[in-house]
Amino acid sequence: xxxxxxxxxxxxxxxxxxxxxxxxxxxxxxxxxxxxxxxxxxxxxxxxxxxxxxxxxxxxxxxxxxxxxxxxxxxxxxxxxxxxxxxxxxxxxxxxxxxxxxxxxxxxxxxxxxxxxxxxxxxxxxxxxxxxxxxxxxxxxxxxxxxxxxxxxxxxxxxxxxxxxxxxxxxxxxxxxxxxxxxxxxxxxxxxxxxxxxxxxxxxxxxxxxxxxxxxxxxxxxxxxxxxxxxxxxxxxxxxxxxxxxxxxxxxxxxxxxxxxxxxxxxxx
Numbered sequence: 001x002x003x004x005x006x007x008x009x010x011x012x013x014x015x016x017x018x019x020x021x022x023x024x025x026x027x028x029x030x031x032x033x034x035x036x037x038x039x040x041x042x043x044x045x046x047x048x049x050x051x052x053x054x055x056x057x058x059x060x061x062x063x064x065x066x067x068x069x070x071x072x073x074x075x076x077x078x079x080x081x082x083x084x085x086x087x088x089x090x091x092x093x094x095x096x097x098x099x100x101x102x103x104x105x106x107x108x109x110x111x112x113x114x115x116x117x118x119x120x121x122x123x124x125x126x127x128x129x130x131x132x133x134x135x136x137x138x139x140x141x142x143x144x145x146x147x148x149x150x151x152x153x154x155x156x157x158x159x160x161x162x163x164x165x166x167x168x169x170x171x172x173x174x175x176x177x178x179x180x181x182x183x184x185x186x187x188x189x190x191x192x193x194x195x196x197x198x199x200x201x202x203x204x205x206x207x208x209x210x211x212x213x214x215x216x217x218x219x220x221x222x223x224x225x226x227x228x229x230x231x232x233x234x235x236x237x238x239x240x241x242x243x244x245x246x247x248x249x250x251x252x253x254x255x256x257x258x259x260x261x262x263x264x265x266x267x268x269x
Contacts, residue, residue: 026068034061034069038076039146042089048108048149049088052078075146079103089147091155093178097186099124108151112186120239122189126150128232128240129157158244165214165246167223184213185244188227196228203239205229206247214246224248 037059042050056066066087070076074092078085080103088108090101099110102123113121127150146152155178162181169176188207195203205228212223226247232240 026065030065031069031072034059034065035073035076037061038066038069038087039089043148046148048090048147048151049086049103052080052085052087055087077101090151091146091178093175094124094155094182096179097183099182099186108147108149110151110155112189122185122229122231122239122241123237124151124154124158124185124241126154127237128242129154158241162244165217165249167212167214181244184209184227185229185241188229188244192229195231201232201234202242203231203233205231216246216248218249 038055038061041055041059042048052066055061056063061069066078070078070087074095075089076087077090078087079101080086086103086108088101088103090108090110094110095101099112102109102111107125107127109123109125111121111123159174159178159181163177166177166180166184168180172180187209189205191207191209192205194205196206197204207227207229209225209227212225213227214224215221216224224246227244228247228249229244230242232242
């Protein structure tokens with residue numbers, strides 16, 4: 001892994017390009033109904049995505065209406081290439097800060113960064129999601145407004161866990177919390193010079209940000225600007241986020257010598 005200082009994501013993130021048929025004029029009510037039907041189909045499948053041909057055949061929505069619907073609603077998109085396109089629903093709070101929804105080997109992931117060189121991309125999915133800070137931390141609802149599969153669960157789980165330490169305005173919405181969390185994930189990934197220490201395939205990256213962004217909830221809620229990203233790294237999945245939290249959260253349980261006890265606390269599935 002490169003030890004070069006990672007660049008911060010540009011604040012002028014370009015909107016996603018949505019592949020698909022040419023968009024034609026469709027009445028707003030028809031688009032609203034199509035979007036509701038697409039989301040309902042994904043919830044019924046407990047999935048973040050569905051093969052586009054199968055979904056259009058099931059719902060009876062024509063390709064022109066699908067394209068216009070995807071262009072209008074930011075949670076919907078089409079990806080997967082020309083031969084095997086899938087339609088997905090992903091929380092748009094994650095994409096406004098630079099994460100890109102990608103269909104890869106049968107699952108939806110969020111990807112941040114370039115695939116052609118350092119800084120290497122960081123991905124988020126449910127594949128290696130880490131454990132909660134406490135056993136009594138709440139579990140997210142299975143069904144979310146955007147998709148109901150593995151990625152939707154991962155986003156909701158990370159957001160719920162981050163509420164424990166994020167510095168937020170009074171009474172923030174779930175959208176506000178998710179936007180702030182994913183913004184910090186991106187900033188921390190680009191600011192980290194590389195792993196501070198590792199245990200097998202788990203790497204802990206530490207980043208010092210310019211202002212306090214969280215609290216040390218185990219230490220009288222002391223504000224901190226230091227975050228740690230736990231990342232699973234291998235040749236198949238690349239770099240996958242396991243967890244994010246204020247630096248020092250797991251200091252007493254993470255064994256840098258590679259003991260399985262530390263890995264069990266930090267590791268993904």
